[in-house]
Each structure stands twice: as C-alpha cells, then as structure tokens.
Amino acid sequence: MKNIKIISLFPLIVFIIVFIGSGIYYNDFYKFPSPIAALIGVLVAFVLFKDSLNNKIETFIKGCGDSKIITMCIIYLLAGAFTTVTKAIGATDFMVALGIGNITPEFLIIGVFVISCVLSFSIGTSVGCIVALGPIVVGLAEYSPDSLPMMAGALLGGAMFGDNLSLISDTTIAATQVMDCQMKDKFIANFKLAFAAAFLTVIAIYFTQPQNSETVEMAYSCQYYLLIPYVTIIVLSILGLHVFLVLIISIILAITIGLFSTEILFIDYMKLVYDGFLSVNEIFLLSLITGGLAALIEKAGGIDYIINHIQKIIKGSRSANAAIALVVSLVNLAVANNTVAIIVSGPIAKKIATDYQIEKAKATSVLDIFSCIIQGIIPYGAQVLILLSLVDKKMGYFDLLSNSYYILFLFIITVISIVLNVKNRVKPNLSKA
Numbered sequence: 001m002k003n004i005k006i007i008s009l010f011p012l013i014v015f016i017i018v019f020i021g022s023g024i025y026y027n028d029f030y031k032f033p034s035p036i037a038a039l040i041g042v043l044v045a046f047v048l049f050k051d052s053l054n055n056k057i058e059t060f061i062k063g064c065g066d067s068k069i070i071t072m073c074i075i076y077l078l079a080g081a082f083t084t085v086t087k088a089i090g091a092t093d094f095m096v097a098l099g100i101g102n103i104t105p106e107f108l109i110i111g112v113f114v115i116s117c118v119l120s121f122s123i124g125t126s127v128g129c130i131v132a133l134g135p136i137v138v139g140l141a142e143y144s145p146d147s148l149p150m151m152a153g154a155l156l157g158g159a160m161f162g163d164n165l166s167l168i169s170d171t172t173i174a175a176t177q178v179m180d181c182q183m184k185d186k187f188i189a190n191f192k193l194a195f196a197a198a199f200l201t202v203i204a205i206y207f208t209q210p211q212n213s214e215t216v217e218m219a220y221s222c223q224y225y226l227l228i229p230y231v232t233i234i235v236l237s238i239l240g241l242h243v244f245l246v247l248i249i250s251i252i253l254a255i256t257i258g259l260f261s262t263e264i265l266f267i268d269y270m271k272l273v274y275d276g277f278l279s280v281n282e283i284f285l286l287s288l289i290t291g292g293l294a295a296l297i298e299k300a301g302g303i304d305y306i307i308n309h310i311q312k313i314i315k316g317s318r319s320a321n322a323a324i325a326l327v328v329s330l331v332n333l334a335v336a337n338n339t340v341a342i343i344v345s346g347p348i349a350k351k352i353a354t355d356y357q358i359e360k361a362k363a364t365s366v367l368d369i370f371s372c373i374i375q376g377i378i379p380y381g382a383q384v385l386i387l388l389s390l391v392d393k394k395m396g397y398f399d400l401l402s403n404s405y406y407i408l409f410l411f412i413i414t415v416i417s418i419v420l421n422v423k424n425r426v427k428p429n430l431s432k433a
Contacts (some may be wrong), residue, residue: 120162
C-alpha cells in the first residue's frame with residue numbers, strides 16, 4: 001500500500017485526455033468512439049504496469065468478464081430492444097401526444113416538464129426524450145415566444161429526471177451494478193429526492209412562467225393499451241422482480257401488442273429486437289473495456305491510491321457521501337458522459353461506501369444523481385448541445401441553464417440530504433484498507 005504511485009492512474013488519465021482532446025479537436029465530444037479511447041488506456045496500462053504480459057491480459061479479461069459488467073451489458077441489450085420495439089408500435093409517440101394534447105395555457109410549461117419526466121422515465125434516455133420532444137417544444141414556443149427558455153429548461157430538467165431515475169436508464173443500470181445495489185432499493189431512495197425536486201420545479205414554473213392565452217391541441221387516438229409495457233416495467237421493478245425478467249416480459253408484451261395493433265410481422269419484430277441490441281453497441285463495448293481497464297488499474301493500486309488520498313479529507317459518512325459526489329462529478333466533467341463517469345468512478349464510490357458504512361441505496365443515489373446533474377449543465381454534453389441546436393440560436397446556453405429549475409432543486413435537495421445525514425459520526429471500517 002505504501003508503494004502505490006500515481007503512475008497506476010496514468011491509463012485512466014490517458015483515456016480522459018484522449019476523450020477530451022478529440023472532443024475539442026473535432027468540436028464534437030461524441031465523434032471519437034469512446035470504446036477506442038478506453039482501449040488506448042488499456043494499451044497504456046499494458047506498457048506501464050509491471051507484470052508479465054499474460055498476467056496483464058488475464059487481469060483485463062477477468063475485468064471484462066466480471067459478473068457485474070456482464071450483467072450490466074445484457075441489461076443494456078434488453079433495454080435497447082425494449083426502446084426500439086415500443087417506438088415501433090407507436091407507444092412513444094402516443095405518450096407524447098397524450099401528455100401534450102389539450103394543455104390549458106396556464107399549465108403549458110408545466111405540461112412540458114411533466115411529460116418529459118414521464119417520457120424519459122419510460123424510455124430510459126434523456127437524449128431520446130429531448131430528440132422526441134425538442135421539435136414539439138420549439139413549436140409550442142410559437143404560442144408564447146417569451147416562454148422558449150423556460151420550456152427548454154423544463155424539457156432538459158424532465159429529461160434528466162428520467163435519466164437519473166428510470167429503471168432502464170444506462171446510468172441507473174450502471175450505478176446499481178457497480179455499487180452492488182438492488183434496483184428497487186436505489187429507486188426508492190432516489191425517488192424521494194427526485195420527486196421533491198420535481199414538485200418544487202412545478203411550483204417554481206407556475207409562479208414564474210410567462211403568461212400565455214392560447215390553448216395547445218394535439219390530436220391522439222385512445223390507444224391506452226400502448227402504455228401497458230411501460231406500466232409493466234414500473235410495477236414489476238418496484239415489486240422486486242429481477243430486471244432481466246422485467247425487461248423480457250415487457251418486450252414480449254410490447255411485441256404481442258404490436259402483432260395485434262400494427263401490420264408489422266413477427267420476423268420484423270425479431271429484427272427490431274436485434275436493432276435494439278445494435279443501438280447500445282457503443283455503451284456495451286465501453287462497459288466491457290472500461291471494466292477491464294478498471295481491473296488493471298485496481299491491481300496496480302490506482303483505486304487504493306485515490307481512496308488513500310480521499311480518506312484524508314473524509315471525517316464521517318457525511319463527508320464520505322460528499323467525496324462520492326465529488327469524484328463522479330469530476331470524472332463527468334472530464335468525459336462528458338454520465339454513464340462512463342459512473343463506470344469509471346464506481347469502484348472508488350463502492351469502497352468509500354463500504355469503508356464508511358453508507359447505506360448502499362443512498363450511496364448509489366448520490367453517485368447517479370451527481371453524474372446526471374453535471375451531465376445536465378455542461379455546455380459540451382449531448383443533452384445541452386442537442387437542445388441548443390434545436391432552438392437555432394433563439395436562445396443561449398445561459399438562458400437554458402438559468403431556467404433548468406429541476407437540476408438546481410435536485411442539487412440543493414441532495415446536498416441537504418447529505419448534510420443532514422444522521423450517521424455522520426459513524427467510524428470508518430478500514431480493516432481491509
């Protein structure tokens with residue numbers, strides 16, 4: 001332990017530098033394939049770390065094949081398939097139309113926030129939510145041009161609500177797996193904070209929104225049965241059924257509904273399921289490679305090196321929670337991807353939570369929440385970039401940020417929950433350190 005050197009972190013630093021450098025060079029943080037950036041970090045580890053090549057390869061393969069990493073990857077595949085199939089049967093479009101249709105003027109912006117919360121929670125992706133609702137929000141702003149910044153802020157906040165809380169979100173899947181936390185437990189702990197932030201957001205929007213005198217109408221057919229797959233996921237997950245079975249059952253239900261309500265053939269649904277698998281290939285490969293990279297860094301002492309330095313400023317579970325928030329926030333600022341930030345910082349967060357006896361669900365929530373908060377405010381994140389491109393220079397970055405009430409409230413409420421942590425004086429369990 002005493003001989004641990006910072007060189008054990010060089011592969012991670014190289015990964016981050018390649019990711020950031022390519023983003024700056026191409027003016028696009030998503031142009032350079034992130035799995036390749038991680039693989040470059042792995043190659044650096046192979047060169048720098050002292051051990052036989054066979055041992056290093058074995059460590060890397062074991063990291064890639066870790067049960068939590070494999071579980072995470074399979075869940076990604078199933079979540080991708082679910083999203084693709086429900087989109088194909090029209091469930092996503094129906095949900096949007098149902099939420100936006102016939103909104104009264106005084107609840108227009110609130111309606112945008114609520115439906116974006118519901119949609120992002122249902123489909124498990126903030127980017128997908130923004131892509132689906134963004135053009136509609138821009139169109140709605142024509143009814144009240146002064147409301148565009150607040151509408152965009154409401155959409156961004158609602159999108160991050162689901163990104164953080166959804167049972168099929170990449171971030172939730174990653175956080176629960178790396179922290180070895182049950183999905184149900186994390187959801188309950190996270191929901192208390194997210195719901196409070198959402199409630200305050202609705203109140204803030206109501207009292208600060210510009211006045212609009214026109215009613216928005218959007219036609220939709222009464223196909224409420226299209227919501228069955230989404231309701232199934234929520235109910236079965238809360239009941240504690242394993243996420244594998246939850247997603248498989250929900251996919252089968254969606255396909256069954258589609259066979260009776262659309263002209264899409266069974267074989268085409270099988271192709272859609274496979275398309276769903278392919279849609280998550282980047283995060284699938286990234287999770288595998290970063291799992292191997294993390295194993296190499298951990299064996300070389302990198303994780304312990306970080307932990308040892310962090311422990312110098314940790315005085316109890318309160319500051320330990322703050323340390324988890326800080327680590328994932330810094331990584332997210334570097335890589336501009338909250339799922340990657342969770343995967344990279346997860347082993348560190350888990351050890352801090354274990355050493356300072358922090359409840360798994362609370363630590364997992366802090367890890368996920370702060371990754372989503374940072375992702376929602378960085379100007380080079382996909383969510384902000386897409387929104388700003390949709391509004392076509394009608395609104396600036398700071399206009400968007402200043403109207404993202406939900407993200408602000410979520411930050412404040414989570415910080416308060418950390419500060420008021422009643423277990424602050426628990427002594428750390430450092431017997432394994």
